[in-house]
Amino acid sequence: MGKPSRRQFFKIMGATGAALLAGRGRASASEAHLVNNETIGMLYDATKCVGCKACMSACKRVNSDYGSLSYEQAKFDKDGLWDAPQDLSGSTRTLIKLFKESEKSWSYVKYSCMHCQKPSCVSVCPVSAMTRDKITGTVDYNKDTCIGCRYCQIACAFNIPKFQWDKAIPQIVKCDMCKNTNLVKKGITGCAEACPTGAIMFGKRKELLAEAQKRLQENPGKYVNHIYGEKEVGGTNHLYLSAMPFNKLGLPILTEDVPAEFSEKIQHTIYKGFIAPVALYGTLCFVALKNMKGHESKDKKNSTEDAKEGSDHGA
Amino acid sequence: MGHDEFQKHEAKILTPSFIVLLTLTVIGFALIAVRFIWGLGAVTNMSDGYPWGIWITYDVAVGTAIACGGYGMAILIYIRNKMHYHPMIRSAILTSMFGYGLAGFSVMVDVGRPWNSYNFFIPSKWQANSAMFEVALCVMAYTTVLLLEFLPAVLITLEKTEWKTLQRFMDMLHKRTGINRPERMDERLESVKELAAWLKPRLDKVLIFVIVLGITLPTMHQSSLGSLLLIASTKLHPLWHTGFLPLLFLINCMFIGYSIAILESVISSYAFKRPFETKELSGIANIIPWLTVIWLTVVIGDLTWRGQLGTALSFDFYSRFFLLDFGLVAGGSLLLFSGRKRESVRWLFVSAAMIVLGGALYRFNVYLIGFNPGKGWHYFPALAELLITVGIVAFEILGYQVLVKILPVLPKLHTRQQLDAKKHDDPVTV
Ligand code: SF4
Ligand code: SF4
Numbered sequence: 001m002g003k004p005s006r007r008q009f010f011k012i013m014g015a016t017g018a019a020l021l022a023g024r025g026r027a028s029a030s031e032a033h034l035v036n037n038e039t040i041g042m043l044y045d046a047t048k049c050v051g052c053k054a055c056m057s058a059c060k061r062v063n064s065d066y067g068s069l070s071y072e073q074a075k076f077d078k079d080g081l082w083d084a085p086q087d088l089s090g091s092t093r094t095l096i097k098l099f100k101e102s103e104k105s106w107s108y109v110k111y112s113c114m115h116c117q118k119p120s121c122v123s124v125c126p127v128s129a130m131t132r133d134k135i136t137g138t139v140d141y142n143k144d145t146c147i148g149c150r151y152c153q154i155a156c157a158f159n160i161p162k163f164q165w166d167k168a169i170p171q172i173v174k175c176d177m178c179k180n181t182n183l184v185k186k187g188i189t190g191c192a193e194a195c196p197t198g199a200i201m202f203g204k205r206k207e208l209l210a211e212a213q214k215r216l217q218e219n220p221g222k223y224v225n226h227i228y229g230e231k232e233v234g235g236t237n238h239l240y241l242s243a244m245p246f247n248k249l250g251l252p253i254l255t256e257d258v259p260a261e262f263s264e265k266i267q268h269t270i271y272k273g274f275i276a277p278v279a280l281y282g283t284l285c286f287v288a289l290k291n292m293k294g295h296e297s298k299d300k301k302n303s304t305e306d307a308k309e310g311s312d313h314g315a
Numbered sequence: 316m317g318h319d320e321f322q323k324h325e326a327k328i329l330t331p332s333f334i335v336l337l338t339l340t341v342i343g344f345a346l347i348a349v350r351f352i353w354g355l356g357a358v359t360n361m362s363d364g365y366p367w368g369i370w371i372t373y374d375v376a377v378g379t380a381i382a383c384g385g386y387g388m389a390i391l392i393y394i395r396n397k398m399h400y401h402p403m404i405r406s407a408i409l410t411s412m413f414g415y416g417l418a419g420f421s422v423m424v425d426v427g428r429p430w431n432s433y434n435f436f437i438p439s440k441w442q443a444n445s446a447m448f449e450v451a452l453c454v455m456a457y458t459t460v461l462l463l464e465f466l467p468a469v470l471i472t473l474e475k476t477e478w479k480t481l482q483r484f485m486d487m488l489h490k491r492t493g494i495n496r497p498e499r500m501d502e503r504l505e506s507v508k509e510l511a512a513w514l515k516p517r518l519d520k521v522l523i524f525v526i527v528l529g530i531t532l533p534t535m536h537q538s539s540l541g542s543l544l545l546i547a548s549t550k551l552h553p554l555w556h557t558g559f560l561p562l563l564f565l566i567n568c569m570f571i572g573y574s575i576a577i578l579e580s581v582i583s584s585y586a587f588k589r590p591f592e593t594k595e596l597s598g599i600a601n602i603i604p605w606l607t608v609i610w611l612t613v614v615i616g617d618l619t620w621r622g623q624l625g626t627a628l629s630f631d632f633y634s635r636f637f638l639l640d641f642g643l644v645a646g647g648s649l650l651l652f653s654g655r656k657r658e659s660v661r662w663l664f665v666s667a668a669m670i671v672l673g674g675a676l677y678r679f680n681v682y683l684i685g686f687n688p689g690k691g692w693h694y695f696p697a698l699a700e701l702l703i704t705v706g707i708v709a710f711e712i713l714g715y716q717v718l719v720k721i722l723p724v725l726p727k728l729h730t731r732q733q734l735d736a737k738k739h740d741d742p743v744t745v
């Protein structure tokens with residue numbers, strides 16, 4: 001075992017470790033992500049929702065040509081009278097669920113994409129099929145570039161992107177703020193327009209936050225004193241108010257840490273300007289060439305000896 | 316780098332194991348056809364909560380680590396300057412080539428819209444933030460590198476070949492169907508041989524740069540395979556979610572790679588009835604504990620730093636899997652620290668197997684077992700899903716078996732015996 005070469009080897013290992021540590025150290029200092037409150041979103045007030053599901057059917061109606069949103073038949077429903085999805089799915093972008101603790105305590109909740117300020121799905125998509133519009137803040141999906149790797153599903157803390165498991169030509173399905181449909185035609189999202197009780201408010205993030213604050217202040221004791229989405233994973237454009245704890249409504253308890261920042265920082269530290277990989281290649285080439293040289297001179301000696309012996313092993 | 320270190324394994328190709336493997340391969344590929352006609356849901360249990368199943372976990376994450384034998388041997392030979400291991404490199408590269416090629420193939424079966432993969436080559440679609448982007452490009456590049464590294468074995472065979480089988484086949488075809496041999500066939504075959512002869516020395520000259528690329532690329536993508544799960548901070552259990560994932564995956568693939576090189580050599584010596592390469596094996600076994608000790612230290616240090624040691628010892632579901640992967644790696648390495656056990660083929664085999672199992676379980680823990688998307692989601696692979704993986708692995712072994720019999724891949728016995736003769740006085744316990 002040659003001592004110097006082992007040391008070289010550990011040096012390489014050490015460099016990788018150091019790069020990682022450096023990445024950790026700087027994580028809080030640089031590139032802190034900025035929340036843009038001029039972007040658009042929605043505020044869902046669970047206390048106003050009556051569970052009529054008008055938003056669900058409006059979503060499928062306006063977006064039917066845009067994301068193949070077919071109806072889902074329930075097992076008991078032999079004649080196919082209702083659209084009865086059990087969860088967000090490959091044909092359902094938004095869903096109302098009822099959470100019932102007791103006869104007195106229950107709440108509806110609406111699921112759809114949170115349109116994160118620093119979306120994990122965009123950060124991980126290898127081919128830029130998930131994108132976030134800088135001006136509107138809308139996170140959109142493009143099936144013409146998507147390779148169907150489902151990394152966005154792994155990454156999303158809210159389990160929002162859904163995949164069409166039953167199709168030979170599948171795609172990812174998620175809310176896109178009616179970006180190509182209702183929003184273009186009417187300037188408002190389909191679900192917000194359809195809601196008869198005003199439980200879904202559409203607008204700029206700053207207006208939504210102001211309105212949510214106002215409701216919290218004007219109705220002390222009515223709500224859980226928290227705007228879900230204001231700070232979670234770095235802020236989302238879809239905000240929630242509720243009278244019941246948010247985790248009881250199936251929304252995950254999350255901190256202000258931004259997962260996409262954590263992972264990108266480590267990735268950037270290792271691959272900054274592609275310097276580390278190139279340096280690694282250069283160093284290894286140098287070592288390998290040096291080693292080969294040493295052996296070539298030895299080989300030459302050997303081969304002359306071999307020739308003398310009249311070696312019998314032709315290649 | 317003499318080409319005379321390698322030889323073909325002279326034996327029949329059509330053996331009973333060949334038939335079994337072929338059957339498994341055919342079943343697997345038939346199910347793959349089902350997947351493309353009726354969608355992923357028809358053959359798998361993957362769901363929106365567990366969008367990555369056994370294919371990504373086993374075929375890609377574990378499969379490429381197992382295929383790191385070539386990577387490990389290349390580091391040993393070219394960087395750490397241990398030329399006497401050179402006879403072992405071709406079989407290591409061949410396994411790596413199959414491992415990576417089939418991991419790439421599995422990905423194409425797994426992704427929903429493979430026809431869009433060309434976007435990886437369109438700069439405007441590049442997404443350097445994505446660990447998957449890095450993994451995909453590196454794996455594609457590395458598979459190409461492995462092909463190039465293996466090319467000399469093919470070229471040398473082409474150069475020497477008499478085309479006997481082809482000639483016989485042509486004659487048979489002529490007799491049965493009356494199709495004539497294409498005109499000037501001999502001439503054309505001759506020019507293929509000449510081309511091979513022309514290419515080989517030129518390839519030999521640049522090969523070292525390709526080989527070093529073959530060391531750089533796995534260093535990059537094996538660590539990125541760990542980075543893939545960095546984003547899942549809310550879903551991956553804290554026992555495994557750490558900023559050190561890339562480093563841990565990198566070291567993990569190295570010790571798996573070396574251990575697999577040991578297992579592979581022992582198994583193929585046994586299966587092909589060749590003498591055991593005990594000397595080289597115990598040499599390799601010498602390196603493994605160093606790597607595992609670093610790995611185990613990083614794991615413990617990181618858990619302590621993040622205050623998760625208690626979780627690790629809580630003996631709940633997650634803790635048990637953690638202790639199992641940790642224990643297998645630690646136990647295997649402990650055996651290897653004893654010099655005498657390193658000399659015995661049986662103990663070498665046991666400890667290498669333990670380390671491979673532990674290392675692979677670590678990857679399973681990160682990709683599946685420690686991954687919890689929330690309440691209500693469960694995953695256990697479907698039978699068809701498993702059979703596809705089995706089919707792909709069977710195809711891999713099949714290809715290896717056939718190729719070592721038609722190309723000079725295995726170390727030449729002549730060289731072998733010379734090496735053994737040198738250390739004849741050391742008793743070898745089997
Ligand atoms: S909620 Fe999920 S899918 Fe929607 S933007 Fe955030 S990370 Fe992406
Ligand atoms: S499934 Fe499509 S959108 Fe999601 S990460 Fe993969 S390529 Fe991007």
Ligand code: SF4
Pocket residue numbers: 058059060063093094112174175176177178189190191192
């Ligand atoms: S914003 Fe549009 S796409 Fe999104 S849930 Fe509402 S209606 Fe559906």
